[in-house]
Structures are given as C-alpha cells and as structure tokens.
Amino acid sequence: MNEKIKTPISGFAxxxxxxxxxxxxxxxxxxxxIPLGILLFFVAIISFMGIIIINPNESRVLTFFGTYVGTVKxxxxxxxxxxxxxxxxxxxxxxxNGQSxxxxxxxxxxxxxxxxxxWQVNDTAKATFSVDNYTQYVNIQSEAAVRHLAGSCPYDNLxxxxxxxxxxxxxxxxxxxxENELNERLAPAGITVLEARISHLAYAPEIAGAMLQRQQATAVVAARKQIVEGAVGMVQMALEKLSEREIVHLDEERKAAMVSNLLVVLCAEKAVSPVLNAGTLYN
Incomplete structure (x- = not known):
C-alpha cells in the first residue's frame, strides 16, 4: 500500500x-x-471531533471503516x-542506540x-499498515543487520x-x-535510514587478553624487522665509507667481527658497554 497525501479543508471555519x-x-x-439545545450540542460535538491539529514533522493517517483514505502532512x-x-x-x-x-x-x-x-518514517501508509509495530520492526531488523555485517567481515587482518x-x-x-542493508530491510515498513555508524567494537572478554598478546607480538615482530633492516643498511653504509676513504683495510674475518659488533649496538634494546681489545683479533 502506497501513501496518499490528503489536503483537507481549513479547520478555522x-x-x-x-x-x-x-x-x-x-x-x-x-x-x-430543550430539543434544539440538544441538537445544537451534538452538532458542536461532532464538529469538534472532525478538527485536527498537525504540528511540524507530524502527520495523521486517516481511515474510514477500515479503508485507508489518505495522510495529512x-x-x-x-x-x-x-x-x-x-x-x-x-x-x-x-x-x-543499539545494545552491544x-x-x-x-x-x-x-x-x-x-x-x-x-531513522525516520518516509511512507506513513507502509509504516502503519505493512507492519504490526514499525518501531519494534526497526529494532529487530537493525539487530539482524548488525549481526549479518559482523559475520561478513573479519575483525582485523591478523x-x-x-x-x-x-x-x-x-x-x-x-x-x-x-546503512545500505538497513535501508533494504526497512523499506517494506516505509522507513528511511539517514545514518548508521558502528559505535562499539571489541573482542569478547574471553579472548580479549589472548588477542591483545597476539597484537603486541605482531607489533614487536614488525618493529624488530624494521630495526634489523635499518641496522643492516647502516652497517653496509659504514663498510662502504671505510673502504671508500681508505681509513682501514679489513679482511673478511675482521669485517665479520665489525658487522657483528655493529649489529649488537644498533639492535640492542639497552645501551651497550664497549669492550676494549688490548690485543689483536687473532690473539
């Protein structure tokens, strides 16, 4: 049933x-x-019964013995x-404000x-006659849409x-x-969804701790990976500069020892303590 807009006569007269x-x-x-007085009294009561007041953003759905007549907006x-x-x-x-x-x-x-x-009512005829209680219909269909959305996407990409x-x-x-799914679900009730936003999103308490540890571990691994990549680049640059400026000539074993020391210094979480070698690398 589609909405029919009705414009009645003015009620002031x-x-x-x-x-x-x-x-x-x-x-x-x-x-x-007395008879005339009783007649005029009933006429006045009937006249008052036909007077309606429509406030801003309100409407009246009119029916006549079960037949939809129209809507006054x-x-x-x-x-x-x-x-x-x-x-x-x-x-x-x-x-x-949906519950969690x-x-x-x-x-x-x-x-x-x-x-x-x-949300708001867009078609008063559908909201009144197509569903039993449009407010309850919105609540139930909104919960169903949120559940369907949650099952369609992963929480994150871990x-x-x-x-x-x-x-x-x-x-x-x-x-x-x-928003699109809600508009599709609520269209039979003449409801239009103006905006839909996720207000709360979190892991359930029973797995929240484990997922937090996993996220922390992932973050640590990513940070370590970036640190190692940066350290290798710095070691390579140091060796190239030493060779380019001929500051010192290193054989492969000394290069390996220098690389090891530099990686320890650059990748360590705490400040390192230098160790002075009084002898040589071979003694």
Missing amino acids: MLGFAVLCLAGTAFSFTQGI ENGLFFVNPLFKKQSVSLRARNL LKVNDKMGNPIEIAAVIV EDENATLTLRDGADKVNEML
Whole structure:
C-alpha cells in the first residue's frame, strides 16, 4: 500500500461554527427550547471531533471503516470527516542506540559490536499498515543487520592477511554497508535510514587478553624487522665509507667481527658497554 497525501479543508471555519453551536445550545436551554439545545450540542460535538491539529514533522493517517483514505502532512488546523479514524505518525528523525551484541566475525572469533542508527518514517501508509509495530520492526531488523555485517567481515587482518575490508579498519565502508542493508530491510515498513555508524567494537572478554598478546607480538615482530633492516643498511653504509676513504683495510674475518659488533649496538634494546681489545683479533 502506497501513501496518499490528503489536503483537507481549513479547520478555522468549523471551529467557529462549533463555538456558535455551543453558544446556541446555551441560549436554547436558557429559553427552554430543550430539543434544539440538544441538537445544537451534538452538532458542536461532532464538529469538534472532525478538527485536527498537525504540528511540524507530524502527520495523521486517516481511515474510514477500515479503508485507508489518505495522510495529512501539511501543518495547521484542519477539518476532516468526524467518522475518520485519525492515527498520529511522527515524521521526526529518531535515534536508535543499539545494545552491544556478542557475535562471531567472519573468522569465527567472538566479538562485541553495537551501532547507532538515525531513522525516520518516509511512507506513513507502509509504516502503519505493512507492519504490526514499525518501531519494534526497526529494532529487530537493525539487530539482524548488525549481526549479518559482523559475520561478513573479519575483525582485523591478523588471521586473514588477504582481507581488503575489516571491521576495525574499514570504518567508512563498513558504515556504508550497514546503512545500505538497513535501508533494504526497512523499506517494506516505509522507513528511511539517514545514518548508521558502528559505535562499539571489541573482542569478547574471553579472548580479549589472548588477542591483545597476539597484537603486541605482531607489533614487536614488525618493529624488530624494521630495526634489523635499518641496522643492516647502516652497517653496509659504514663498510662502504671505510673502504671508500681508505681509513682501514679489513679482511673478511675482521669485517665479520665489525658487522657483528655493529649489529649488537644498533639492535640492542639497552645501551651497550664497549669492550676494549688490548690485543689483536687473532690473539
């Protein structure tokens, strides 16, 4: 069912008519014209029943004995058929702060993930008649979308080095995927997702410690690799400079000893203590 926009007549004239009927009711009772007074009273009540007020970013869905008539979105005071059922539907943007969910990522690791979603009703007819409770529908489908997203991507690329998209590093792309999936899931309810963002992402407590140690070990290995590469480059440069300037001539064994000493100095985590050799390399 698609939304039909309805523009009813202004309600100010009917409001004035209803007030006049009430005044006529009072006058009729004072003059003893009881039947006329009762008639005017019922007319005034019926007139008031047809008056509706539409505030900014609000709407009224109108039905007549189970038949959808239309939706009033224009702001102001209006008059509609008093027999219409008038259901209020807010058009304001709403925030959904999803709870933290424990799910498995693509690699099977348990993680905790939560999302913040900004949504609003776009089609009042679908929101009212296509689903039982559109607010609950948004909550359930949002949780399902977050779970599906978490299972589609690894947390990071520690286990899947070929992963081009991870939950931790692919923030913008991951948020875009979540927003697109939510719009697809919520379209039958006439809901539009304005923004979707991952608000919480972490390993589950039972593996958080082990994963932290693994990340630290990976960082140490990477740092050591960079240090060694830099040290080898410095040793090579030192040997080339010594040979180029003919400061000292070293045979292969002395070069090996010098390389060993330089690598110890450059790769050590602590300051080294020099050892003076009073003899020769061979004695």
